[in-house]
Amino acid sequence: xxxxxxSKLKSRFVSREVDKELILVPLTGNxxxxxxxxxxxxxxxxxxxxxxKVDSEESLTDLITTEFDVSHEIASADxxxxxxxxxxxx
Amino acid sequence: MGQNEANYEFCLxxxxxxxxxxxxxxxxxETGYESFFTDKKQTTDFVVNCKAEIPLTIFAxxxxxxxxxxxxxxxxxxxxxxxxxxxxIYNQQNxxxxxxxxxxxxxxxxxxIYSSSETDYNPLRYPMGPIIMHYMTIKTNSxxxxxxxxxxxxxxxxxxxxxxxxxSTMSRIWAEAGSTIINDDRLIIRELGNKFFVYNTPMYYKDxxxxxxxxxxxxxxxxxxxxxxxxxxxxxxxxxxxxxxQNNYDQNFVAERLDFFVRLAxxxxxxxxxxxxxxxxxxxxxxxx
Numbered sequence: 230x231x232x233x234x235x236s237k238l239k240s241r242f243v244s245r246e247v248d249k250e251l252i253l254v255p256l257t258g259n260x261x262x263x264x265x266x267x268x269x270x271x272x273x274x275x276x277x278x279x280x281x282k283v284d285s286e287e288s289l290t291d292l293i294t295t296e297f298d299v300s301h302e303i304a305s306a307d308x309x310x311x312x313x314x315x316x317x318x319x
Numbered sequence: 320m321g322q323n324e325a326n327y328e329f330c331l332x333x334x335x336x337x338x339x340x341x342x343x344x345x346x347x348x349e350t351g352y353e354s355f356f357t358d359k360k361q362t363t364d365f366v367v368n369c370k371a372e373i374p375l376t377i378f379a380x381x382x383x384x385x386x387x388x389x390x391x392x393x394x395x396x397x398x399x400x401x402x403x404x405x406x407x408i409y410n411q412q413n414x415x416x417x418x419x420x421x422x423x424x425x426x427x428x429x430x431x432i433y434s435s436s437e438t439d440y441n442p443l444r445y446p447m448g449p450i451i452m453h454y455m456t457i458k459t460n461s462x463x464x465x466x467x468x469x470x471x472x473x474x475x476x477x478x479x480x481x482x483x484x485x486x487s488t489m490s491r492i493w494a495e496a497g498s499t500i501i502n503d504d505r506l507i508i509r510e511l512g513n514k515f516f517v518y519n520t521p522m523y524y525k526d527x528x529x530x531x532x533x534x535x536x537x538x539x540x541x542x543x544x545x546x547x548x549x550x551x552x553x554x555x556x557x558x559x560x561x562x563x564x565q566n567n568y569d570q571n572f573v574a575e576r577l578d579f580f581v582r583l584a585x586x587x588x589x590x591x592x593x594x595x596x597x598x599x600x601x602x603x604x605x606x607x608x
Contacts, residue, residue, distance in 0.1 A: 243573040250553035268553040
C-alpha cells in the first residue's frame, strides 16, 4: 500500500489517546461494524502514528525494526496484519 | 387552518429535555409516551414539526451517508441536507415502503417530520421516536445506550453488553432485591456538571419517567462463577462506547462520543463482570465497590 492509500485508510478512523494508549473508532456506514473499536499496543501505535508519514508499508517495517528488537520478517508481518485489521473494520 | 399552521401541540419531557411536538393533524403517540407528557410552558430544547404529506423525491439523485440496515431489516437512510440531515424511515413490516421523511436542522434542535395521513397517522412511529431521542444526545453531552440500570436508592449501577448477555436477568435480580429498574434495555446517560445521570426513555410499553445517578458501569457476561475486573483508561472508555447507539459516519460525532466516554471512564467505575444469574451477584458486586 502506498502513502496515499495509507493516509486515506487512516483518515477513516477517529483516534483518541488516553494514558498513552490509543483508541481507534472506524467511520463506517456499515451497521454491523459500528460497535467495533480497539486499543493499540506499542507496535501498533507506532505504525498508526507513522502510516501517513511514510511512502510505503516497507518504510513502516523499517521503522519497526529500528525502534524494536524484531526481525524484518516479523515487523513486516506485524505491519501487514495491522493494516489488514484496519481494513476489515470498515 | 393553513398547511403551515400546526393545530395540535404537546410537549414531552424525555431525560429532562423538553420536546415540543406540533402537528397538522391530531394524533395519539404510542402507549410508552403517555407518562412523558409535560406542561408545554416549560423551556423547549427541541421542536418537532409534523406534516401530513411525504415529499418522496426530496433526496432524489443523492447518495445516503449512512444506511441503517441488516440482513433482515432496513431501518432508515441518512442524507446530508441544507447543512443538517435528512432521513428516510422505512416501514418495519414492509421495507420497500417509506413511512416518514424527516429533516433535522444544523443545530440538531428542529425536526420536520413528513408522514402519510392516509393510514394511521403517527409521526413518532418506531423507529422515528428513538431516532429523535438518539439525535437529541449528539450535541448535548449525552449518549443513548443498550443497557439496563438498577438504582437501590444510593447507587445507580448500569449493566451493558450485547443481546443475550443478561441485561434483563440482571434487572430482575436487582428488582427482586428491592431496587428500582430505570430500564432494562435502552437508557440515556447525561453529563450534568461533573456528574453522570441515567434516564429511561419511552418504550413500546407504559412506564413512568425515571432518573438515577450513574455510579458504576458493568460490562456483563454469563460465567460459571462471579468474577470481576476493574477497567481503566482507553480500555474502559472503548469497551463502554461499544454499547452506545451510534451512527459512525461523521468524524465530529465520533470524536465527541469518544471524548464523552473518556470523561465517563474517568468519573465512573467501569468493570468487566462475569456473573452467575442469581442473587449472589448482588453481594459480590457490593463487596467489590
